[in-house]
Amino acid sequence: MSDALRTVLAALESDRVLDGPQRLRERIEALDRLDALMPRAGDDALLQHAHTVRQRLEAANALEFEAIRAAIWRGEGRYALGCWRQAAGDDAQCRGDAYDWLDELVGGVLPFAEPDEASPLAPEMVFYQPTPARHVFDLLDRLALTGDDVLVDLGSGLGHVPLLTAICTEACGLGVEIEPAYVASARACAQALRLANAHFALGDAREANFAIGSVFYLYTPFTGTIMRGVLDALRREAVRRVFRVCSFGPCTAVLAAEPWLVGDAAPAADRIAIFRTRA
Numbered sequence: 001m002s003d004a005l006r007t008v009l010a011a012l013e014s015d016r017v018l019d020g021p022q023r024l025r026e027r028i029e030a031l032d033r034l035d036a037l038m039p040r041a042g043d044d045a046l047l048q049h050a051h052t053v054r055q056r057l058e059a060a061n062a063l064e065f066e067a068i069r070a071a072i073w074r075g076e077g078r079y080a081l082g083c084w085r086q087a088a089g090d091d092a093q094c095r096g097d098a099y100d101w102l103d104e105l106v107g108g109v110l111p112f113a114e115p116d117e118a119s120p121l122a123p124e125m126v127f128y129q130p131t132p133a134r135h136v137f138d139l140l141d142r143l144a145l146t147g148d149d150v151l152v153d154l155g156s157g158l159g160h161v162p163l164l165t166a167i168c169t170e171a172c173g174l175g176v177e178i179e180p181a182y183v184a185s186a187r188a189c190a191q192a193l194r195l196a197n198a199h200f201a202l203g204d205a206r207e208a209n210f211a212i213g214s215v216f217y218l219y220t221p222f223t224g225t226i227m228r229g230v231l232d233a234l235r236r237e238a239v240r241r242v243f244r245v246c247s248f249g250p251c252t253a254v255l256a257a258e259p260w261l262v263g264d265a266a267p268a269a270d271r272i273a274i275f276r277t278r279a
């Protein structure tokens with residue numbers, strides 16, 4: 001293991017342009033490699049050397065994250081994130097719910113305060129887990145939202161989806177979340193990024209205002225009777241107007257079976273599915 005760490009360190013040290021702004025992805029992936037190898041360094045001097053290289057990479061990343069946040073303050077976040085989204089283009093086609101370097105990038109840019117401990121969830125409510133960032137970007141690319149759209153994330157957790165919607169599009173992102181600590185963190189993040197088009201409502205998704213969304217998103221936030229109640233509320237809303245409903249994870253199969261929704265005949269559970277209500 002120490003030989004592997006030495007080889008990685010030598011390669012990183014010889015690559016002086018690795019600190020440049022275009023090399024963010026490589027730095028994030030190099031940090032992951034160091035994280036995997038450092039616990040088994042077995043040598044104090046080698047470990048110290050690895051810490052020094054690690055700090056160099058983290059400092060370069062912090063500068064890049066700060067530059068992207070500054071672009072978001074200027075209302076140019078979609079362009080600052082755009083090049084990284086394009087770099088992720090092929091990955092967006094990838095199946096699976098694993099996290100990758102793009103999640104590290106989004107986590108570095110979005111200034112989430114560590115939320116207070118979450119309360120235990122009631123039966124049928126699913127614990128917090130964010131949608132992998134490449135899927136959020138894939139969703140936003142496929143939705144092509146305009147300034148007239150309101151994307152409502154039912155069970156929004158820390159708010160990645162509404163926040164990225166507000167950063168990357170003209171649309172409004174609204175999160176509905178039952179856990180107060182997550183809502184407080186999401187609101188603080190929107191405020192720190194000066195996003196006027198990201199909002200978070202504290203409450204049960206069954207009591208959400210279904211009249212305001214043009215797109216609803218569900219990353220399997222609940223199951224059973226809660227899911228049934230929310231889908232029935234959306235179906236009643238669909239009698240009045242057309243809108244889109246998007247999903248990720250196991251709940252996609254539930255949505256695909258709803259006769260008032262039209263989408264792919266056999267949507268994949270590990271890529272975001274987009275449905276439209278029948279006119």
Ligand SMILES: C[S@@+](CC[C@H](N)C(=O)[O-])C[C@H]1O[C@@H](n2cnc3c(N)ncnc32)[C@H](O)[C@@H]1O
Nearest residue numbers: 125128129130131155156157178204205219221
């Ligand atoms: C799988 S996470 C999805 C988080 C977020 N949508 C995302 O993709 O990043 C599910 C979230 O739904 C929330 N949740 C569960 N039941 C809920 C309910 N009845 N009303 C509102 N939020 C709920 C949980 O607290 C959790 O944050």
